[in-house]
Amino acid sequence: MKKTINIPIGSQHIALLEPVRFKFECENEKIVGVDSDVGFVHRGIEKACTTKFKYDAIGYVVARVCGLCAITHSMTYTASIEKLIGGEITQKAKYLRILLLELDRIHSHMLCLSHTCENAGFEAMFMRIMGDREDIMEIQELITGNRVQFDYISIGGVNRDIDAALAKKILSKLELVRQKVLGYMDEFTNNWSLSLKFKGVGILTLDDAYRFNAIGPLARASGVQADVRNEIDYLPYNEIGFKMQKHTEGDINARNLIRLNELLNSIEMCNNILEGLPEGEIFTKLRGKPNGESVVRFEAPRGELMYYVKANGSAMLERVRIKTPTFSSIPAFSHIFTGANYADAPAILASFDPCLSCTAK
């Protein structure tokens, strides 16, 4: 007689934001095998980038790959085109780009933390973090005019400027958010019932992190020192106080603490940018068509995002390849699930912060 039971989660499930199907093979309470299916939201954006849209419009199309890290997608694409055209953008535009990228990272991490709490059964914390997240959404709306899909970055600079009054308003709001994040820090480290759900659950060791090619907060929680923001030179991250976060435990709690520390670091970076914003133009017109190949990497909220662009001097590109963070992390996900309790599966899944619309494109 067969001893295992198959339990599916998805493709439509209350704990999931997006359609993904996991098939858990369970022996009593333990999960012994995982099968995942991520292709429900495949739309064919890579093909459309080479057939339907011209190169100057694709920055706004690839933003629709994912709503949570939209600005990172358009930033990475824009950087690869700017590399091919060979123009230099102003210092102010660079700083404004970093500002929006970090605001995006803050609201994405807050969503992930709240979702982890909800899936662990702590509904009140979910509501608390989601309520505080609205401050960041308001800041984004003030700067760009839209809450989620702000098409802020264009080839040659950014689309809107900020003035002194707006900067002051944003600084006061960021200070409020910082106080609240310190409050979460206390809750996540000292709450006893949360520690039962998070500490020692879903462990990824350092060796396994290397073996399964984990990236982003998942890898940093296991002790891998990998952050693309530390390695790139086309955005001045080293000037504004970027600090690499690191933990060694590798469980859900470590991932949460990594995200909380990154929140604090991102808020600090935003403060530094707003206080020392240089004068100048926000947009320079770049002349010429892209020609050649380029590869650009960037740190999305979930890990390394890579774009490969091949152009032939005309308005249509030859190839756009998008390698998204969740896609690389799927082997590590499957490894963590085996051996865990089935009751912990939703919390573990939320702690990865998977983005399936990124993965399927």
Next chain:
Amino acid sequence: MFDFKPIRKKSPWILHYNAGSCNGCDIEILACLSPKYDIERFGVINTGNPKQSDVFLVTGPVTFRSRERLIELYTQMPEPKVVMAVGSCTCTGGVFRDMYNVENGLDRYIPVDVYVPGCASSPELIIDGLVKALEILESKTKEIEKPFKLFREASLDNTIVNRRNSALKVGEDTTDDEKN
């Protein structure tokens, strides 16, 4: 005695399905349920169960692989039900229109009652759409509660029998005209 009837409204429970959207509209629906907009205080609860829900919120242009699930969920929902298309790409296909793995919009598959535009739709727009959906739900409920005869009289309009009869009549008239 105070009359409660005009104030009382049904609390619509919603079922949310992502049919290939970019997550933008999904997090805005989540923001609707969070403390700032808080539609849960009006009894709007996000259920994961199609058999208990009244309003079907769909985001995303319908991708090939999500079609079956979409129709399955729609058929599992009990009558009366209202379908809301949230986001530009759900209404018309939007930026994904004519991509190879995408059906252009939700209304090619299931009848849509409320269209909520925007990329991504803001929470205010989604709440406005839900208020509209509530009105439609009420009218649909009334329609269902109406008593009806199993064998309708032929004189009533909009019955199949009546339409067939009138169609025959038109045909006869034309033949008569030709004869004349």
